[in-house]
Each structure stands twice: as structure tokens, then as C-alpha cells.
Amino acid sequence: MGWFYCVVTGVLALASLGAACTPSVTTVSGTHAPATVCSGDLIFSDDFNEFDLEKWQHENTLAGGGHWEFQYYNNNRTNSFTNNGLLHIRPSLIEGQFGSPFMTSGHLNIEGGAPADRCTDPRWWGCERTGSTTNILNPIKSARIRTVNSFSFRYGCVEVRAKLPAGDWLWPAIWLRPAFNAYGTWPASGEIDLVESRGNRDMLLNDVHIGTQEARSTLHYGPYSALNGWEKAHWLKRNLEGYDTQFHRYQLIWAPDFIRFSIDDEEVGRAVPGSGGFWEFGGFNTNPNIENPWRFGSKMAPFDQKFYIIMNVAVGGVSGYFPDGVTNPTPKPWLNGSPTAATDFWNGRKDWLPTWNLDVNDGEDASLQVDYVRVWAL
Numbered sequence: 001m002g003w004f005y006c007v008v009t010g011v012l013a014l015a016s017l018g019a020a021c022t023p024s025v026t027t028v029s030g031t032h033a034p035a036t037v038c039s040g041d042l043i044f045s046d047d048f049n050e051f052d053l054e055k056w057q058h059e060n061t062l063a064g065g066g067h068w069e070f071q072y073y074n075n076n077r078t079n080s081f082t083n084n085g086l087l088h089i090r091p092s093l094i095e096g097q098f099g100s101p102f103m104t105s106g107h108l109n110i111e112g113g114a115p116a117d118r119c120t121d122p123r124w125w126g127c128e129r130t131g132s133t134t135n136i137l138n139p140i141k142s143a144r145i146r147t148v149n150s151f152s153f154r155y156g157c158v159e160v161r162a163k164l165p166a167g168d169w170l171w172p173a174i175w176l177r178p179a180f181n182a183y184g185t186w187p188a189s190g191e192i193d194l195v196e197s198r199g200n201r202d203m204l205l206n207d208v209h210i211g212t213q214e215a216r217s218t219l220h221y222g223p224y225s226a227l228n229g230w231e232k233a234h235w236l237k238r239n240l241e242g243y244d245t246q247f248h249r250y251q252l253i254w255a256p257d258f259i260r261f262s263i264d265d266e267e268v269g270r271a272v273p274g275s276g277g278f279w280e281f282g283g284f285n286t287n288p289n290i291e292n293p294w295r296f297g298s299k300m301a302p303f304d305q306k307f308y309i310i311m312n313v314a315v316g317g318v319s320g321y322f323p324d325g326v327t328n329p330t331p332k333p334w335l336n337g338s339p340t341a342a343t344d345f346w347n348g349r350k351d352w353l354p355t356w357n358l359d360v361n362d363g364e365d366a367s368l369q370v371d372y373v374r375v376w377a378l
């Protein structure tokens, strides 16, 4: 029975502690899910002593995550590997693989024939792109891995011990997505962002450091993409040292009546919906013209279905995650409204590339390093 008996079984009553198997509200599925689940069981774990691709499926896409981010996610040991018990997700330059003329004129079709080579996200020209001088091919390669086939679960406790990357415009994330979109496509079926940050070591917005000092946790949920209640379920914890300097334990307690984020056992924030559920929590109930997709779910809906785990390092993007008005030691090289954002970013590499330290220790500064991922049943 782990992580303090899954944080005292979701801070509920600890009944029948002596029983051989106390039934759990946690449910699981996937090729690496246990056949039976008892309360407090460790139901998924990876210590990254080896890179188990049966657990972690790579994304293979140029799509840019809906924000026109600048990376090409691929399955390549330059960008994702384990070494000395740590998983590394590390960005690299596409120039090193294809040469720079290719970026402005080459054609990439990343759809492969083997099951592991299939393009995983065709949206936004995610499987095939042609570079031009104004719209270069994705200049950065990186990795996003997920337990989409191996493990998904509903309710439980998650702890990920990780060190976040440093380097300008890097966007690491450890998060969960719904396995079956039971309430429809994003964000109707929810999204649980355990931790996200920005790799800039010294970036200010209105005099506030918004780079490596901040770890953010967020829930996304809403009836359609333009209506998302994330601002009511968004928290951050500041660490003046920077989350890139030490390993920290990023923790989630996901119970049938609340979701709580913590770092190193200190609460970052929690969402506790009332009887009106996340519909009311998000304030959507004030508009009678929108149909509630969660009306037949529990009050935790959409967070009452199975989710799987994702880890990635993204770069840039035009959605405003990196606001235009920031003060950084070197200026932000693209505007979020620019139709040539990826090209502008690449043209500014003399400023950002030195901050990534890619040549030092296998690029560990710019890497998301993960010591372990553990999930316990409530």
C-alpha cells in the first residue's frame, strides 16, 4: 500500500484496513493495467531503468499541439531515452538531421508503414508538410510519450519525480488526457495538467517571473473548445530556485469528490465541485442555451472517466502561452499573431540556442528528466 495509502484513501474513511483486498473506486484499463485493483495498490509504475515502449507510445506528428508549436514529435533516441534510471525528453534541431536548405524547401511525409511509425495526429498538417522560406518545416525535434494503450485509470494518486528543463521557449508538460472522450472531444472530456512550466530562466511579465520559477497545474473542461473553464481551475507554485535545478515530486490526488495538486507534499490547489458539478464550477450554468454534456455523469464529470498519462517537451507556439509582452534577456523572436512564427523563431536562434546548452551532458539542461511515475489506487 503506497504513498501514504493513496493519501489516506482520498482523505476518506480508512475502512477495513486489515482486509486482504479492500475494494477500490479506482478502475483501470490497458495492456499494463492490473487484473484486480485493491485500495492502496501501486497500479502503474515506471522507474525508467529501461525504456519500455510497451508502456510508452511515442507521438509521431508535426501537428504542433493545436498552438502551432514549433516541434516535430518523433520516436528517436536523440529526443527520448533512459540513462542511469532517468527518462530524458530532449529537444534537438531538425537542421542537424536534414540540413538547413531542407527546412525552407523540403517535404516531410512522416507516415510510416510499421505500427510504431504511424503518424499519430494528422490535424494541422501533422503528417505531411512542405517547407517554404516564410513557413519553414518544424525547426525542433522533440518527444511526447503516452500510456494511451498501456494504462489508463479513473481516480487514484499520481506521483511523478521530475526535473523540469531550462532553455528559452521550452514548454514541458506532464499531464493526463481522457482515454475514451466519453463526453465528446476536447475539452468536453477534460484534461488534467499535473505540471507545466516555461524553460526561460529569467523571463518577466509585468515584473513577475513566469519562467522556470513557476510550476502550473490546470484542469481543462468545457462544452466546446471556445468555452473552457480552465481559469477557475488553474494554480501555480513559485520556487525561487527554479524547478530546473532540483527534482521535485509532482502529485495528484484524484478522488470522486475533488482533485488536488501538490508539489513535494505541499498543496498547490484543488477543485472541489459542488452538487452542480463542473458545469456549475465553470460557471456554464448561467447560459441556458448551452447543453451540458455532463448532465448524465457524476458531479466529477468529465473527471469521472479514465485518463492516460502524457509527458512531453514542446517549444514555443502562438497561442499565448509565451505572451508577446514578456521581458527576457533576449527578445521573444516571434509574435503570436505572426503568420511566419516558426521562421521568426528559427531566425532568432543565436539568442535562444545558447540557453539550451545542448552540447553539455547530452543536453540535460534542456531535458525533461523523470525519475519515476507512480500511480496508486484510492
Ligand SMILES: *[C@@H]1O[C@H](CO)[C@@H](O)[C@H](O)[C@H]1NC(C)=O
Pocket (backbone or CB within 6 Å): 076, 077, 078, 092, 093, 094, 096, 097, 141
Ligand atoms: C534520429 O535523430 C538524429 C538526430 O537528429 C538523426 O541524425 C537520425 O537520423 C534520426 N534517426 C532517424 C531514424 O530518423
